[in-house]
Amino acid sequence: MNIDALTEFAVRVRGLRRTYGTGSSAFEAVRGVDLDVRTGSITALLGTNGAGKTSTLEVIEGLAAPTGGTVQVLGLDPVADRAAVRRRTGVLLQRSGFSGDLTVRETLRLWSGTLTAPRPVDDLIEMLSLGRRADTRLVSLSGGETRRVDLACTLMGDPELVVLDEPTTGLDPESRREVWKLISALREGGSTVLITTHYLDEAESLADHLEIMHAGRIVRSGTPTEIAEGHPSIISFQRMPELPPGLAGVTRVVEDHGRTTLETRDLQQSLTQLLAWAGGRGVRLAGLNAHSPSLEAVFLAIADGTETTSVPQLEGSNR
Numbered sequence: 200m201n202i203d204a205l206t207e208f209a210v211r212v213r214g215l216r217r218t219y220g221t222g223s224s225a226f227e228a229v230r231g232v233d234l235d236v237r238t239g240s241i242t243a244l245l246g247t248n249g250a251g252k253t254s255t256l257e258v259i260e261g262l263a264a265p266t267g268g269t270v271q272v273l274g275l276d277p278v279a280d281r282a283a284v285r286r287r288t289g290v291l292l293q294r295s296g297f298s299g300d301l302t303v304r305e306t307l308r309l310w311s312g313t314l315t316a317p318r319p320v321d322d323l324i325e326m327l328s329l330g331r332r333a334d335t336r337l338v339s340l341s342g343g344e345t346r347r348v349d350l351a352c353t354l355m356g357d358p359e360l361v362v363l364d365e366p367t368t369g370l371d372p373e374s375r376r377e378v379w380k381l382i383s384a385l386r387e388g389g390s391t392v393l394i395t396t397h398y399l400d401e402a403e404s405l406a407d408h409l410e411i412m413h414a415g416r417i418v419r420s421g422t423p424t425e426i427a428e429g430h431p432s433i434i435s436f437q438r439m440p441e442l443p444p445g446l447a448g449v450t451r452v453v454e455d456h457g458r459t460t461l462e463t464r465d466l467q468q469s470l471t472q473l474l475a476w477a478g479g480r481g482v483r484l485a486g487l488n489a490h491s492p493s494l495e496a497v498f499l500a501i502a503d504g505t506e507t508t509s510v511p512q513l514e515g516s517n518r
Contacts, residue, residue: 209360209391210236210259214268217254228254230415231268236360236408241382241392243406245399247502250412252395253364259393260290260362273360286315289358293365295349299338303329303348306337310352323351327381343374350381361385363394367401379405399494409494413501427492430500432466434473435459437485443476458486466491 217229229251236242246252257263258270261277261284270277277284297306304320311317324333327347337345346366353361363382367375375398382405385392396402402409403423411419411426419426431450438459442452448465463469470489477484 207238208235209238209273210234210393211271212255212259212268213270215255215258215265215270216267217251217258217263218266227266228415229258229265232412232415232417234410234417236391236393238391239386239389240407241386241394241405242408242410243402244393244395244410244412245402245498246395246412247414247498249414251415252412255412256362256364256393256395260288261285286356287358288360288362289353289356291349291353291361291363291366293368295345295352297337297348297352300336302334302336303340304333306348307351307355311355314356316357317355318357320355323355326354327351328377341374342370343377346370346374346378347381350378354385359390361390361392363392365395365397367396367398375401399498403494411498411501418501419497423494426497427494430492430496431462431464432469432489432491433493433496434461434463434466434470434487434489436487439482439484443473446472 212232212234215229215232215234216227218225218227220226232251232255234244234255244252244256254263258265259272259277261272261281264278272284273287275284297309301309304324307320307323311320324330327350329344329347329351332340332344337348340348350366353363366382367378370378379401382392382394386407394402394405407422409419409421409423409426410417435458438454438457442459446461446463447468448463449461449469450464451462453460453462461469461473466489473484476482
């Protein structure tokens with residue numbers, strides 16, 4: 200691999216395989232994954248249930264060796280060079296496991312002692328807006344505050360690569376938004392972020408690039424716009440006695456739970472014609488909602504098997 204590629208990508212995965220068990224009971228959880236995480240970007244790794252997302256992440260984090268394929272993190276092998284990789288990365292697990300009896304400040308000081316060159320604890324307390332809770336025990340914190348403590352520990356080593364595993368699971372909407380701001384600030388500060396999440400709106404809002412896994416493989420890859428491209432836009436409203444005939448671009452009409460949903464390949468023209476028809480008849484389209492193709496539609500199509508599962512081949516891929 201050339202030097203330019205090492206600089207351009209913080210993470211490069213080629214042909215990754217991970218198998219559990221042996222013989223007839225063996226299960227291949229990851230089946231030839233290729234993945235690039237561009238330096239200075241936010242990449243979201245999404246996956247249907249049992250897709251192999253966690254198994255892939257564990258190899259990238261250096262917690263497990265691959266059964267096959269190659270993985271490079273910051274130009275290093277995350278297993279063989281784990282000590283060097285660990286100094287340059289920060290990992291946020293779904294659960295930190297810190298003692299609830301320790302205060303925020305005590306927790307951060309404890310974690311600071313495990314790092315080679317930690318940032319000052321007070322700097323992290325200020326950065327994560329934990330000043331008013333610094334002397335509060337973790338058991339008394341809200342979910343959002345606890346997650347900010349976890350993030351403070353993750354960022355204490357000033358990592359080049361930040362891996363966030365489900366960073367907002369279980370948080371209320373306000374706390375989720377606070378964490379989103381922190382993650383966006385990491386990118387603005389020059390860090391590379393690899394995030395896994397079950398929240399599709401989170402991926403759409405934060406990520407520069409998406410990788411969607413299904414059945415052990417990456418099946419869609421690209422920006423949120425690129426991934427949604429080719430899927431229908433949606434127009435919905437409360438059901439009416441009649442509908443205008445021949446709306447341009449409409450490919451499907453669904454009547455369900457008192458609402459009419461139109462799937463269209465030309466949102467602007469379909470909506471223009473619909474509104475003109477309603478205006479000419481004095482009809483009110485109650486509960487009108489129109490939106491472009493969504494990541495949710497793509498994700499659900501992949502999960503139920505109606506989406507084509509193919510991605511462009513990457514340089515050096517053995518897929």
